[in-house]
Amino acid sequence: MFTTDKECALALDAADPLRKIREHFLIPPRYADVRTSKVGAYLGGTNPEDDEKQVYFLGNSLGLQPKVTRGHIDRVLEQWAHYGVEGFFHGRDPWMNYHDQLIQPLSKIVGALPHEVSVMNQLTVNLHLMLASFYQPSGKKRKILCEQKAFPSDQYTLETYVKHLGMEPEDVILEVAPRAGEVTIRLEDIIDTIEQHRDEIALVFWGGINYYTGQLFDMASITAAAHTHGIKVGFDLAHAAGNVELELHEWDVDFACWCSYKYLNSGPGAVGGVYIHERFHQDQTLYRLAGWWGYDKSTRFQMKKGFKPIPSAEGWQLSTPSMILYACHAAALEVFEEAGWQNILEKQKKLNAYLWYLLNELNNAQPEQVIQVLTPAQERGSQVSLFMLKDGKKIFDSLMEQGIIVDWREPNVIRLAPVPLYNTFADVWKFYEAIKKML
Ligand SMILES: Cc1ncc(COP(=O)(O)O)c(C=O)c1O
Incomplete structure (x- = not known):
């Protein structure tokens, strides 16, 4: 051919x-x-x-700028100039609802139901937030299984999160490495490790695609193997979102996080994304680190004591999002929609x-x-x-x-x-x- x-x-x-x-x-x-x-x-x-x-081959690092991005940013600036704080409720895209237009196209790209997706913060911040909810060590089940040589930010996230809970990383973090003389990790070795340590692992946390080798992992099989033993599974999709086919909901993945400045072309430092399976949206047993932007929308401005989350992935939001970053993301997603x-x-x-x-x-x-x-x-x-x-x-x-x-x-x-x-x-x-x- x-x-x-x-x-x-x-x-x-x-x-x-x-x-x-x-x-x-x-x-x-x-x-x-x-x-x-x-x-x-x-x-x-x-x-x-x-x-x-340029022959630009670094979409895996920083995706290029869509021509429509500038117009979308301008619209936010105009709305701000025109309405001030009322821009949250008025204008062409009231900022209170801006999130809704992002989750439709994004949920197709990651294979999720729209209410399982939240657009918020940046990737490393979101990883910490997800650990707070999905890593709940108890009894013998304390270990986190991850890939050796994950992206450094992921390693630092795990190391410091575990320390903050008063544990030593070397006691808790269990890594799977390539075999001697090999550079990538075999699926069978991941699954064997899950089997061998099934009574000790609390969470499998893995990269969808390894940043160094480009290896795409079989997320469906990893999730199925972990779930057989009641182990939760989350993925860092920095190098996978907008790049390869994902079926997060279908695969039954518990949570995933990604950035949108690589294959999603939403600009340097773009807003991150999170997927949380719908079975957790109203689960009172999960801990969360919360903020007012995750509070039930209909009563948020009553400013009451006691956190009452939005019953969707949006319930994990903390802060007022940047509309400028949302605009960059919306512009890029518009191009994805047009292309199909x-x-x-x-x-x-x-x-x-x-x-x-x-x-x-x-x-x-x-x-x-x-x-x-x-x-x-x-x-x-x-x-x-x-x-x-x-x-x-x-x-x-x-x-x-x-x-x-x-x-x-x-x-x-x-x-x-x-x-x-x-x-x-x-x-x-x-x-x-x-x-x-x-x-
Ligand atoms: C796999 C992976 N994880 C985490 C990060 C860190 O992302 P951020 O700087 O948006 O927190 C990156 C950045 O390139 C990455 O490639």
């Missing part, structure tokens, strides 16, 4: 039903790459011609398969392997992590200079994520061609 010539990439782009969606994004100009000395040299504004644009989530998923798979094919061709054309793909072939989303066996840093620097934006992780890893909303098959081909020339 694929070939290595440019015509193949161009034909794939021509047949791509989402090709027009790329035009909804501001793709940075090539010379805006801060790592080269050419910063500021480009004078063509923020919407250059196509061959002057199933179309996005289809293109994601095709784009990634094409990259995978070209990587194989690069290796096949060399007398010995030059690139070891760390990401497992059967468990992956958009991100591919490449362990460079030859000239890694040189290749990385050269890619960046050519405006092909990827990232570097020590000791020798290039990570990239072609994303369906704004990357093209021609982008992927340019990456292949640039590496081929260097080799």
